Amino acid sequence: xxxxxxxxxxxxxxxxxxxxxxxxxxxxxxxxxxxxxxxxxxxxxxxxxxxxxxxxxxxxxxxxxxxxxxxxxxxxxxxxxxxxxxxxxxxxxxxxxxxxxxxxxxxxxxxxxxxxxxxxxxxxxxxxxxxxxxxxxxxxxxxxxxxxxxxxxxxxxxxxxxxxxxxxxxxxxxxxxxxxxxxxxxxxxxx
Numbered sequence: 001x002x003x004x005x006x007x008x009x010x011x012x013x014x015x016x017x018x019x020x021x022x023x024x025x026x027x028x029x030x031x032x033x034x035x036x037x038x039x040x041x042x043x044x045x046x047x048x049x050x051x052x053x054x055x056x057x058x059x060x061x062x063x064x065x066x067x068x069x070x071x072x073x074x075x076x077x078x079x080x081x082x083x084x085x086x087x088x089x090x091x092x093x094x095x096x097x098x099x100x101x102x103x104x105x106x107x108x109x110x111x112x113x114x115x116x117x118x119x120x121x122x123x124x125x126x127x128x129x130x131x132x133x134x135x136x137x138x139x140x141x142x143x144x145x146x147x148x149x150x151x152x153x154x155x156x157x158x159x160x161x162x163x164x165x166x167x168x169x170x171x172x173x174x175x176x177x178x179x180x181x182x183x184x185x186x187x188x189x190x191x
Contacts, residue, residue, distance in 0.1 A: 011041060014028075014035075015118040016118075019142070026115065026149055027153050029111045030153055035115075036107060036114075038114075042117055043078055043082045044075070045121060046120035047079055048071070048075060050120060050124075051078075053074070054071070054074050054123075055070030056127035057070065074123075078117070083110075085169055086110045086114075087106065088172050089147075089166065093109070093151060093161070099156075101157060103156060112153060115146075116150040117146075118143075119143050119146060122142075123135070148163055148166050
């Protein structure tokens, strides 16, 4: 097993290219199963950035304990969200919106969508009053655009099908989040 140590394959370089919406990057990581670890690392970095931003915001509004909660929530929701949304996108894209050229594995979606998270690093600034909310919103929109490109390249279909896959996958993911949140709140009310 050889590893490509060229500068274009470094994690930082790939994250920048993913954020630049470089179609070739998404094709690269789709085809290279050895980049799954890098995709996971990207998601961890974004989860930490999200958690740090939320944690600092919690400290500003409440107390130091909120930093730990913000960090944990940011990290866990980013990683779990990546796994679930990738699975939804894979299932929807290969079953519902599949075209004649559609052929992919879950790992391909996992890798491309992992790198699509790269703009989320900006969420570290979410604690800044007013501006932080705008930065987080911009990072989310940027991530969504990168996600459409990631899905399109991984599933080898049109931009329209990629948009539909992302929207339906996101709606299903949000329904799952609301269901779990409702169950947790409901269970909490019982105690």
